[in-house]
Amino acid sequence: xxxxxxxxxxxVEVRFVGALTMNDQAAFRTMLADVSxxxxxxxAFDLRELESIxxxxxxxxxxxxxxxxxxxxxxxxxxPTGHVRRVxxxxxxxxxxxxxx
Amino acid sequence: MGWQTGNHGAAxxxxxxxxxxxxxxxxxxxxxxxxxxxxxxxxxxIRVAFEKAGFSNIDTxxxxxxxxxxxxxxxxxxxxxxxxxxxxxxxxxxxxxxxAPQTARLPILVHSSVENPTDxxxxxxxxxxxxxxxPVHIPELLARTRAHLEHWRVEQRLVAxxxxxARELAAVRRLQAGIVPSEPDLHALAASTGLLxxxxxxxxxxxxxxxxxxxRIDERRVSVFTADIAGHGIVxxxxxxxxxxxxxxxxxxxxxxxxxxxxxxxxxxxxxxxGEFATFIVGTLDLLTHEFIYATAGAxxxxxGHFTKREARxxxxxGLPVGVSAAATYENRYTQLLPNEFLLLYSDALTDAPDGAGxxxxxxxxxxxxxxxxxxxxxxxxxxxxxxxxxxxxxxxPPDDLTIAVLGRPARKESAS
Numbered sequence: 001x002x003x004x005x006x007x008x009x010x011x012v013e014v015r016f017v018g019a020l021t022m023n024d025q026a027a028f029r030t031m032l033a034d035v036s037x038x039x040x041x042x043x044a045f046d047l048r049e050l051e052s053i054x055x056x057x058x059x060x061x062x063x064x065x066x067x068x069x070x071x072x073x074x075x076x077x078x079x080p081t082g083h084v085r086r087v088x089x090x091x092x093x094x095x096x097x098x099x100x101x
Numbered sequence: 102m103g104w105q106t107g108n109h110g111a112a113x114x115x116x117x118x119x120x121x122x123x124x125x126x127x128x129x130x131x132x133x134x135x136x137x138x139x140x141x142x143x144x145x146x147i148r149v150a151f152e153k154a155g156f157s158n159i160d161t162x163x164x165x166x167x168x169x170x171x172x173x174x175x176x177x178x179x180x181x182x183x184x185x186x187x188x189x190x191x192x193x194x195x196x197x198x199x200x201a202p203q204t205a206r207l208p209i210l211v212h213s214s215v216e217n218p219t220d221x222x223x224x225x226x227x228x229x230x231x232x233x234x235x236p237v238h239i240p241e242l243l244a245r246t247r248a249h250l251e252h253w254r255v256e257q258r259l260v261a262x263x264x265x266x267a268r269e270l271a272a273v274r275r276l277q278a279g280i281v282p283s284e285p286d287l288h289a290l291a292a293s294t295g296l297l298x299x300x301x302x303x304x305x306x307x308x309x310x311x312x313x314x315x316x317r318i319d320e321r322r323v324s325v326f327t328a329d330i331a332g333h334g335i336v337x338x339x340x341x342x343x344x345x346x347x348x349x350x351x352x353x354x355x356x357x358x359x360x361x362x363x364x365x366x367x368x369x370x371x372x373x374x375x376g377e378f379a380t381f382i383v384g385t386l387d388l389l390t391h392e393f394i395y396a397t398a399g400a401x402x403x404x405x406g407h408f409t410k411r412e413a414r415x416x417x418x419x420g421l422p423v424g425v426s427a428a429a430t431y432e433n434r435y436t437q438l439l440p441n442e443f444l445l446l447y448s449d450a451l452t453d454a455p456d457g458a459g460x461x462x463x464x465x466x467x468x469x470x471x472x473x474x475x476x477x478x479x480x481x482x483x484x485x486x487x488x489x490x491x492x493x494x495x496x497x498x499p500p501d502d503l504t505i506a507v508l509g510r511p512a513r514k515e516s517a518s
Contacts, residue, residue: 021453022333022501052461054453054501055380055422058399059331062425063376083463091380091399092421095429 001027005034010041017049020057028060032067040073044100048079053087065097076100129250133158133175137168137194138183138212147181147212150239151246165189169197172204178253179208179246182229184215192227199228206256208249212237270307273338277308280345282315290317294388297443297484297509301492302502309502310337310379311448312345318385324355326383327400327504329448331422336377337502343372344379355385358396359431362423366398366431369424378424382446386438386508393438396431398423401452402464404445405438406471406487408480408511413471415464443484443509445471447491450501454494480511 001024002017012035020028035043045064047053061077068075076098080088088099134151136159138144144161151159160175162168166188172180180198184191191211198204211224212233224232231245282290287298294317302311310330317323326348330340347368353361361383369379382403384395395403399422406413416436421429438444447467456462462470474487484507491505 052453055329055331055399055449058422059376059378062378066375083461086464090397090401090418092419092429095421096426 003027003031005031007038007040012038012040012043013046014043015046015049019052019054020050020060021052021054022056025056025060028063032064036067036071039071042074042076043068044076044078046078047084048081050080050084051082053084058087058091058093061093061097074098129247129254130155130157132156132178132250132254133160134179134181134246135160135162135168135171135175135177136181137162137165137186137191138181139164139186140183143183147237147242150242154243165191165194168194172198172207176203177207179210179250181233181242181246182209182211184211184213184224192223195224195227195229206253208253210242210245210249212242267307273308273335274304277302277304277312277338277341280314280342281312287315290315290323293317294323295511295513296323297481297511298507299484299488299509300504300506302504303497303499304338305333305450305499305502308335308338309333310341311502311504312341313446313504313506314345314348315506315508318355321389322355322385322387323508324383324385325446325506325508326381327446327448327506328379328381329400329502329504330379331377333502340373340377340379344369348383353383356394357433358383358385358394359433362396362398362420362431363429366421366423366429367427370427373424378422380422380449381420382418386444388510391437391439391510393436393444394433395436396420396433398429398431401447401449403436404447404464404468404471405436406443406445406474408441408443408483408509409476411472411474411476413468415468438508438510440510441480441512443480443487443507445487445491446504446506446508448502448504450495450499450503451491451505453501480509484509 004015006013065075078100136144136147148159162171164186182191208230210231211229214235281302291298313327315325328344330337347365380399382397382400386393397418398420402418403416417434420431453461477483
């Protein structure tokens with residue numbers, strides 16, 4: 001997993017590149033802890049450059065959503081494309097997580 | 102060889118027993134030590150030094166051959182090994198001990214007067230754990246002995262722990278194998294239904310979180326499910342057992358798989374931890390009407406292929422994985438599985454597998470693979486080819502828990518009039 005965290009005022013954006021899979025769980029937890037420490041008003045995961053995601057990746061998005069909820073900031077998944085978008089649709093994640101195209 | 106005369110005890114060439122040395126190894130007194138040296142005086146003096154320090158399990162050997170014999174018999178925790186001995190020298194003893202699996206890691210402390218760097222290298226080259234230069238200083242002997250024994254004990258505990266864990270994982274794996282259809286189960290069901298059936302669950306490690314099942318409900322209906330519990334290893338395996346219990350004990354209407362998923366979801370939302378969930382498909386095939394009613398919870402779309410035509414289609418699939426939200430609802434979906442068609446259910450390990458370009462195969466890629474499998478007049482052969490194509494592209498063990506299940510409906514043969 002390659003990701004870049006950008007803070008713009010009270011908004012934090014994390015841009016993912018490549019794949020989000022079971023091998024990325026440790027790095028994901030570290031990134032999430034960093035986001036929470038910034039105490040944003042909103043956190044967006046930008047997935048436009050994410051090419052693949054497995055079930056572990058779905059689990060990570062759900063954890064990020066829960067952490068945001070418990071930390072009182074809003075959370076969205078932005079611009080999923082291609083196969084990643086289809087996986088999120090298959091899992092009906094928009095019923096839980098705000099997905100912005 | 103020379104031994105340093107110490108401040109305490111009898112004249113002990115190379116032995117210096119101080120109070121500090123005597124207390125240095127207090128916690129390891131029950132370890133067994135084998136002292137190997139051609140010199141009786143050296144053997145006795147080292148033995149006395151260890152006994153004064155509290156060690157009670159000491160044995161000796163006078164030459165290399167006796168050393169190997171005693172190691173095999175006594176299984177010591179540490180060997181103090183002289184080099185120059187009759188019958189077999191210390192170098193050869195070391196080589197042989199290192200060559201045997203049971204003594205490959207045994208601490209061997211060589212004591213010698215070697216000074217030449219080449220000789221010192223030779224001592225370690227044959228596998229010695231440490232080198233005590235003579236005249237030996239007792240505090241140093243005891244300190245090094247303690248260090249090696251502590252390390253040895255930790256290592257032995259780790260080996261024992263790993264061995265126990267491996268046995269327990271193997272037992273769990275056998276239990277897991279018992280909750281998915283076996284080859285005899287599938288043969289019996291195939292014989293009674295006329296279906297062609299294949300199925301496998303392969304964990305990515307010793308145990309995994311994938312399960313599947315198939316069951317004949319009545320004369321005309323067969324129900325099937327696959328579940329992929331997120332994650333790997335012990336937690337996923339435990340949750341897989343939970344899910345299996347829910348499926349087989351739940352009083353679900355086979356014609357309403359959406360409600361079955363909703364009920365399973367409610368239970369799992371109460372029992373699973375954050376980040377734990379399962380993707381699911383459950384469905385019922387009516388052999389008379391050819392209808393397949395199913396519901397999915399995050400599972401990849403089923404694929405229906407044809408036994409004689411090179412075609413395959415993706416079925417609809419959409420639903421929140423179970424265990425995520427108690428408010429989730431699911432939808433019954435309908436398709437047909439006609440004679441001469443087969444239904445492929447699978448976990449995402451199949452579609453995450455890389456294609457020729459190194460990208461994930463994906464559902465469209467998998468559908469194309471299914472469509473492209475060369476057909477044979479015998480549908481069982483076509484199924485074998487499909488199986489080889491699907492399974493062949495994934496290493497063993499697979500990088501992710503893998504489930505593949507195929508239900509085939511060979512066309513009825515026309516009876517001669």
